[in-house]
Amino acid sequence: MSTPSEELLPGTRRSLLRRVAVAQAEGRVPSVVAAVARDGRLVWAGARGAVDGREPDTGTQYRIGSITKTFTAVLVLRLRDEGLIALSDPLEKHLPGTGVGEVTVAQLLAHSAGLAAEAPAPWWERTPGALRPELRDVLGERPSLHPAGRRHHYSNPGYTLLGSLVETVRGESWEEVLRREILEPLSMDRTTVRPVAPAADGWAVHPWADVLLREQVEDLGVMAPAGQLWSTAADLLRFAGFLAEGDERVLGAASVAELRTPAVPPEPGQWDAGYGLGAQLLRQGSRTLVGHSGSLPGFVAGLWVSVSDGVAAVTLANATSGLAAASVAAELVGIVADAEPRIPAPWQPLPEVDQALLALTGPWYWGTQAVGARLTENGGMELRPLRGGGRGSAFIAAGDDCWTGLDGYYAGETLRVVRRPDGSVSHLDLGSFVFTRGPYEPDDAVPGGVDEAGWRGLGG
Structure with a gap:
């Protein structure tokens, strides 16, 4: 087994091992392997x-099922970043003749295209992909079940379409594009479309007796982009690190963050889970996890990373059912993050400061609500309420006394310094909201003006 590069505390290691041991014993699975990474x-x-x-060990291959979808999503986002497609493009623009060409690339990524969950019978996971050689065989006679863009409805055929989109735009097989554009740059040498020893066999466990039945391994054919891959715990932790930080050789940090961002509302009663542009999202207490679950006959898999904690976990098992691999992986993240919280980096002063920017810091007022402005690295700003609740955001410098909101209510909005003719600062304009240095000062640029009588007591 691979040797960890940094030791956890003995109590944490025992808790992790116990959780995996309980999962294997109670789940009655032939084998399970799990691994945890911290800060990559x-x-x-x-x-x-x-x-x-x-x-x-961490080099033993297991089939990872739908975790494959996240790899396919990365390939699609690469096409977008290269300007070859737009997420708003209808599928018909790049892949004509499917019969569902009005759905967009973004809807397919987010499982909001309204397509059926599965391909027509016979069940695609348990039959050769040769039975479905064309997209029309995957989509069937009634491919759409819901209005596009209205709800999350998980769709394996949808990711089959995305794999075919990659092949059409690149002019190469999905397998070859995957290998060259993701697996090789991330050194995922043990992630393959077919098993390479050492690899686990897939088993079904009898529900009422401790006996096994070997599961067939099928090549999924055209549906491979939805669930074909085999991988290892070590390789998947490398992929988890990529999902947390991005990698310019594959996909930059901003695009990976977009992949992790909720793209469609969850189903009613499932507010603790969601889906981005190719990744599942899970709420674990106050913690948000990103990753994916996976299953195919004989195998279950789970991969989760908490970006804020810098902790990722993988669980792989070779049984059709019995062990909730994704749940176990999520628990492993929580065990480490709770027992050994991340130690913050040392505070350091900014390497330099623009005096004009420094003059913008401190209290500002939106009406009577006080907010504080502070400088951040690279000429950025933060605007946060000084007391109670309220709206606040971080902003990135956009030049010429302007900043662009990064999160919260003001994401994408422009924060602008408005100056008087003499160059002094009049106020801040944030999406038409005016922030002044004082609350309703008579000479300030307050929309609608200020009562000339000024502030008064209750009986005034």
Whole structure:
């Protein structure tokens, strides 16, 4: 088994091992392997059961099912970043003749295109992909079940269409594009479309007896972009690090953050979960996890990363059911993040400061609500309420006394310094909201003006 590069505390390691051991014993699975990374480095790995007579390790392959979809989404976002497609493009623009060409690329990524969850019978996961050689065989006679863009409805055929989109635009197979554009740059040498030893066999466990039945391994054919891949715990932790930080060789940090951002409302009663542009989102207490679950006959898999904690976990098992691999992986993230919280980086002063920007810091007033402006690195700004609740955002410099909102209510909005003819600052304009240095000062540029009688007591 791979040696962790940084030790966790003994109590944390025992908690992780116990959780995996309980999952394997109670889930009655032939083998399970799990691993945890912190700040991109492997810090723990554990396993139970056996593959080919020995305990599996972080280099043992398991089939990862729908975790494959996140890889396909990255390939699609690469096409967007290169200007070859737009997320708002209808599918018909690039992949004509499907019969569902009015749905957009973004809707397919977010599972909001209204397409059916599965391909027509026979069940695609348990039959050869050769039975569905064309997209029309995957979509069937009734491919759309819901109005496009209105709700989240998970769709395996939708990701089949996205894989075909990648092939059409690139002029190469999905497998080759995946290898060259993701697997090789991220050094994911043990992630493949077909098993490469050492690899676990897939099993079904009898529900009422401790006996096994071997599951067939099928090549998914045209549906491969929805669930074909085999991988290892070590490789998936590398991918988790990429999902947290981005990698300019594959996809930059801004586009990866877009992939992690909720793209469609969750179903009623499921407000603790959501979906971005190719990644599942999970709420764990106050913590947000991003990743994906996966399953195919004989295998279950889970990958989650908490970006704020810098902790990622993977769980892989070789049984059709019995162990909720995604749930276990989420719990492993929580065990480490709760037991050993991230230690913040040392505070350091800014390397330099623009005196004109420094003069903008301090209290400002939107009406009577006080907010504080402070400088951040690279000429950025933050505007936050000084007391109570309210709207606040971080802003990135956009030049010429302007900043662009990064989060919250003001995401994408422009914060602008408005100056008087003599160059002095009159006020801040934020999406038409006026922020002044004092609350309703008579000479300030307050929309609608200020009562000439000024401030008064209750009986005034």
